[in-house]
Amino acid sequence: MQKYIFSRLVQSLCILFGVLFIVFFMMQVTGDPVSLLLSRHATPQEVEEMREELGYNRPILIQFTSFVSRAVVGDFGRSFRHKQPAMDLIIERLPATVELAVTALLISLILGIPLGLISGSNPGSFWDVISRGTGLLGQTIPNFWLALILILVFSVNLGWFPSFGRETWHFMGLTLPTRSVILPAFSLSLFTMGQLIRFTRSAVLEIRSEDYVRTAYSKGIPDRKVYIRHILRNASIPLISIVGVQFGYLLSGSIYIETIFSWPGLGNLLAESIGNRDFALVQAIAFFSSFVVVTLNLLTDIAYGLADPRIRYE
Amino acid sequence: MAKILEVNDLITRFYTFDGVVHALSGVSFDLDEGETLGIVGESGSGKSVTMMSLLHLLPTPPARIEGGKALFYSNRNEQNNNTDPVDLLQLDKSGIRKIRGGKIGFIFQDALSALNPVMTIGRQISETLIEHLGMTVDEAKKRSIELLEYVGIPEAEKRFSAYPHQFSGGMRQRTMIAVAIACNPEIIIADEPTTALDVTVQAQIIELVQRLKKEMKMSVIWITHDLGVVAGMADRVLVMYAGSAVEIAPVDDLFYNPGHPYTIKLLGALPKIGEEGQHRLESIDGTPPDLLSPPAHCQFAWRCPHAAEKCWQAVPAAREISPGHHAACFFDFAARRP
Ligand SMILES: Nc1ncnc2c1ncn2[C@@H]1O[C@H](COP(=O)(O)OP(=O)(O)O)[C@@H](O)[C@H]1O
Ligand code: SF4
Ligand SMILES: [Mg+2]
Numbered sequence: 001m002q003k004y005i006f007s008r009l010v011q012s013l014c015i016l017f018g019v020l021f022i023v024f025f026m027m028q029v030t031g032d033p034v035s036l037l038l039s040r041h042a043t044p045q046e047v048e049e050m051r052e053e054l055g056y057n058r059p060i061l062i063q064f065t066s067f068v069s070r071a072v073v074g075d076f077g078r079s080f081r082h083k084q085p086a087m088d089l090i091i092e093r094l095p096a097t098v099e100l101a102v103t104a105l106l107i108s109l110i111l112g113i114p115l116g117l118i119s120g121s122n123p124g125s126f127w128d129v130i131s132r133g134t135g136l137l138g139q140t141i142p143n144f145w146l147a148l149i150l151i152l153v154f155s156v157n158l159g160w161f162p163s164f165g166r167e168t169w170h171f172m173g174l175t176l177p178t179r180s181v182i183l184p185a186f187s188l189s190l191f192t193m194g195q196l197i198r199f200t201r202s203a204v205l206e207i208r209s210e211d212y213v214r215t216a217y218s219k220g221i222p223d224r225k226v227y228i229r230h231i232l233r234n235a236s237i238p239l240i241s242i243v244g245v246q247f248g249y250l251l252s253g254s255i256y257i258e259t260i261f262s263w264p265g266l267g268n269l270l271a272e273s274i275g276n277r278d279f280a281l282v283q284a285i286a287f288f289s290s291f292v293v294v295t296l297n298l299l300t301d302i303a304y305g306l307a308d309p310r311i312r313y314e
Numbered sequence: 315m316a317k318i319l320e321v322n323d324l325i326t327r328f329y330t331f332d333g334v335v336h337a338l339s340g341v342s343f344d345l346d347e348g349e350t351l352g353i354v355g356e357s358g359s360g361k362s363v364t365m366m367s368l369l370h371l372l373p374t375p376p377a378r379i380e381g382g383k384a385l386f387y388s389n390r391n392e393q394n395n396n397t398d399p400v401d402l403l404q405l406d407k408s409g410i411r412k413i414r415g416g417k418i419g420f421i422f423q424d425a426l427s428a429l430n431p432v433m434t435i436g437r438q439i440s441e442t443l444i445e446h447l448g449m450t451v452d453e454a455k456k457r458s459i460e461l462l463e464y465v466g467i468p469e470a471e472k473r474f475s476a477y478p479h480q481f482s483g484g485m486r487q488r489t490m491i492a493v494a495i496a497c498n499p500e501i502i503i504a505d506e507p508t509t510a511l512d513v514t515v516q517a518q519i520i521e522l523v524q525r526l527k528k529e530m531k532m533s534v535i536w537i538t539h540d541l542g543v544v545a546g547m548a549d550r551v552l553v554m555y556a557g558s559a560v561e562i563a564p565v566d567d568l569f570y571n572p573g574h575p576y577t578i579k580l581l582g583a584l585p586k587i588g589e590e591g592q593h594r595l596e597s598i599d600g601t602p603p604d605l606l607s608p609p610a611h612c613q614f615a616w617r618c619p620h621a622a623e624k625c626w627q628a629v630p631a632a633r634e635i636s637p638g639h640h641a642a643c644f645f646d647f648a649a650r651r652p
Contacts, residue, residue, distance in 0.1 A: 209373070211427040217371055218422075219415035219442045219493060223407075229441075230430055237432065309432055309477040 001305055001312055008301045012294045017068075019290040023283045024067050028060070076284035081276045086284035089269060096166050097265035099177050100258070101250035103185035108193035109243070116200025121227060123205060131197050138194025144256040147187040151260075154183060164262040184261040188254055192246040199242050203235035210234075237307050244300025251296070252289035317387055318500060318533050319345040320399070324382035326360075326367045329375060333606045337363045338557045340382070342632070345501065347389075350527065350534040352548030352565070354541060354580065356602055359554040361537045365503050368402050369418060370410045379403055388417055388500060416446040419494030421504040425486035429478040435462070435489050436474030439496055446497045461492040466522060484515040488522065495526055502527070503535045508543070520547055541580060545569060550638075553577050556602050556613040559632070563639040573641035575618045612644070620645060 034050045042050075051057050055066065070076070076086040112135075119131035155163035160179075167180040207213065208231060216226045258267035266285060273281035305311040322342050328335035338360045345351050353361050366372045368384050385399040402413065414420070422428040430438060439461055440454035449457065455474065462470035465488040478486055487507060494502055504523065508516035524547060527534050538544060544551055544565065551568045553561040553576065561574040572578045579599075600617035603609065612618070612625045624644055632642040641647075 211422060211424065212430040214371060215420070215422060215428045215490075215493070216430070216441075217414065218369060218420040220411045220413070220445055221415075221441060222411060222445075225445075230433070234430070234432055307432070310479050313477065313480060 004305055004311060005302055008298055012298045015294050016291060019287060019294075020068055020071055021064075023286050024064055026286070027279050027283060071287060076287065077280040079273070079278050079281040081273070081278045081281070086281045087288075089281060090266065090284055090288050093264060093266050093269045095175065096263060097251065097258075097267065099166075099181055100185055100188060100254075100263060100265055101247065103177065103181050104189035104250050105192065105243070105247050107185055107189040108196055108246070111189075112193040112196030113200050113239075116197045117204055117227065117232060119197065120201040120204025121208070121231075128201075131201065135194045135197035135201070138190040138192075138197070140194075141190065143187045143190055143254070144260055146190060147184070147257055147260045150183050150187060164260075166263055184257050184263050187260075188250060188257045192250065195242060195246065196239070199239065200235060203238060204231055207231045207234050237304065240304050240307055241300055244296050244303070248293035248296040251292050315346040315349070316389075317344050318347045318389075319387070320383075320385040321364075321368070322383045322385075324364060324367060324384065324403075325380045326363055326372070326377060327380055328377050335376075335605045336557055336608045337377075337605060338367065339608060341554070341557070341559045343552050343559055343562055345533050345535060346549075347533055348527075348531060349549040350524075350536055350547055352544035352551045353535065353537045353554060354539070354544055354551060355554035357539070358602060358605075360557040361554055362505050363557075364554070365420075365505060365535065365537070369414050369420065369503075370402075370405075371414075371420075386413070386417070412446070415442050415494075415499075416497045417499050418501045418503060419497070419499040421487075421490050421494045421502065421507045423506040424510045425483070425490045426478065426510075428490060429486060431478055434475050434477060435481070439489070439493050442493060442496045458492070458496070461496055462489070465489070465492045465495075465526075466518075467492075483511050484518060487511060487515075487519050491519075491522065491526070495530060495532075498530060499532060501533045501535065503537075505537045506539060507536075509539060516543075523547075553580070556608070557605060558613060558642065560614070560643070561639075561641040562632075563641075567636065567639050571636075571639075573635045573639060573647055574614075574643045575620050575647065576614050577641075578647065579617075620647075 074087045115131040119128040167178045169176045216230045255267040324341040326338040384402040387399045439458040443454040615621045615625045632640045
């Protein structure tokens with residue numbers, strides 16, 4: 001197990017270094033940032049002074065080294081637009097994105113796994129058709145389209161939920177979500193839910209015919225317990241990977257959903273910073289999202305190892 | 315001796331996309347209290363399907379049990395007095411669940427795939443105890459450790475929380491046995507329990523089951539490919555061919571005086587003393603018939619050296635050729651032998 005964790009850790013670090021490399025050179029190829037910072041009427045001398053000041057005159061390798069050494073402590077420079085350190089802006093927006101991602105993940109788990117289980121245990125039944133249909137729609141309907149429909153029905157017509165913005169509820173020093181998260185989270189959860197339904201279904205179908213399931217029946221264990229203790233327990237191991245990957249994707253913020261609902265999260269910040277060509281901020285968000293995804297993958301691998309005794313006791 | 319199980323004319327079919335597989339076309343046999351019945355036959359002859367039909371363990375669909383009776387004369391029954399048998403095939407879901415693992419224990423062939431890889435050994439045993447005997451988790455744990463010791467697993471207390479992949483093949487099969495005997499069943503069904511093991515371990519497992527059978531007063535149904543095993547441990551032997559019981563006889567009778575040409579072929583294919591290796595029954599000439607369209611004549615006719623005209627016209631019924639010795643053949647081969 002230690003060897004397993006160690007090798008995953010080394011892998012993750014290599015990936016993060018690769019990401020830094022890409023993030024750095026991404027800026028190099030999109031043109032000269034200095035020309036954006038100064039007005040069009042700046043003299044060549046002014047441009048040169050600015051380059052000198054920002055360190056763009058140094059050899060590329062030196063620039064990269066200094067970029068990496070600052071990045072590892074979370075310093076990506078200041079946002080041109082907000083005149084604040086980029087990392088501070090991210091930290092400020094993070095709670096909104098986490099709230100949205102966690103809610104979306106919970107919705108997809110609560111609906112996706114039971115639907116997949118019902119569907120896999122009664123293939124061909126009415127509920128199987130419903131679940132498979134939901135799974136397929138979840139993976140094919142564009143979520144921004146669904147978001148618009150939901151707003152039309154539940155905000156405009158029924159008035160049950162606000163159509164945009166994040167409202168929070170402060171209670172005993174905690175910031176708690178309110179119903180404003182429901183529509184964006186539901187729209188965001190759909191794809192993950194579809195994946196969970198389809199995956200759980202096929203895992204259950206496959207595991208159902210394993211020898212050890214027949215053994216469980218031959219011991220006189222009731223169906224419901226066989227499904228939960230033997231089938232779902234075994235299916236949950238590969239499910240961990242799907243959930244981990246999906247959570248990473250949810251946490252890095254959705255540009256579409258956050259923009260449609262004016263949700264003050266990372267996705268929204270990213271959309272805005274791209275529009276402003278706010279390089280430091282784009283770089284910081286890109287790296288931060290990759291960091292979240294890589295870390296979650298690492299945690300997923302460890303959880304996977306813990307859940308499977310064949311790996312745990314290696 | 316009193317009967318404990320009586321199976322009559324069991325018919326099981328699989329409704330598949332390719333057609334109807336006539337897996338069992340009228341299998342009958344019985345089991346006495348305290349005896350070991352060996353079941354032999356080529357792979358695909360319906361040995362496993364017979365046992366799984368009795369306990370409703372086949373997937374439905376495609377399987378359907380379309381006829382027969384399986385009377386179980388349980389005498390460790392608290393409610394009804396010994397005399398009333400139950401028909402296993404007629405039991406509902408909760409009825410058969412009490413029998414499975416409670417009164418009839420099942421040992422499967424490959425213990426590695428038959429044990430849940432992510433559940434501890436101990437849990438897999440105690441689960442049965444909790445379900446059938448209503449034990450608490452602690453009581454079940456204590457009893458499971460005793461059972462592990464009883465089937466010869468050293469350091470049972472430590473092994474209770476091990477996982478199947480940490481065990482050797484022999485220990486896994488011992489665990490399966492512990493699961494099967496946990497609730498003190500009246501019958502143990504072992505479906506080729508030693509096929510995946512090497513010869514020494516195989517001998518140990520056979521010895522273990524023989525010992526448990528005596529100590530716990532159980533009856534055993536032992537399915538195997540290996541006629542040598544049957545000779546060593548069975549009281550009676552049932553020979554199956556293409557979904558039918560073709561011969562059933564006390565073990566000595568079967569070996570010295572076989573009554574069905576198929577049995578005679580099987581015995582002819584047995585390795586002589588001094589020959590190396592485990593001998594598989596598939597090694598006799600020809601292939602078994604297609605179960606998708608069973609013929610209206612003797613199933614063995616294509617491969618039988620003695621096939622006569624009437625063999626191609628009707629299905630031979632089982633006849634008693636000497637006391638307790640039945641064979642499904644038109645001719646009496648046993649009598650012709652010296
Ligand atoms: N799930 C199934 N679907 C279709 N046919 C099956 C199924 N299970 C078993 N059979 C058929 O039933 C017959 C008997 O199989 P089985 O009892 O497993 O043989 P064995 O004597 O080797 O234990 C075989 O011909 C097999 O093809
Ligand atoms: S009935 Fe005829 S074909 Fe069938 S086994 Fe007997 S002799 Fe052979
Ligand atoms: Mg078999």
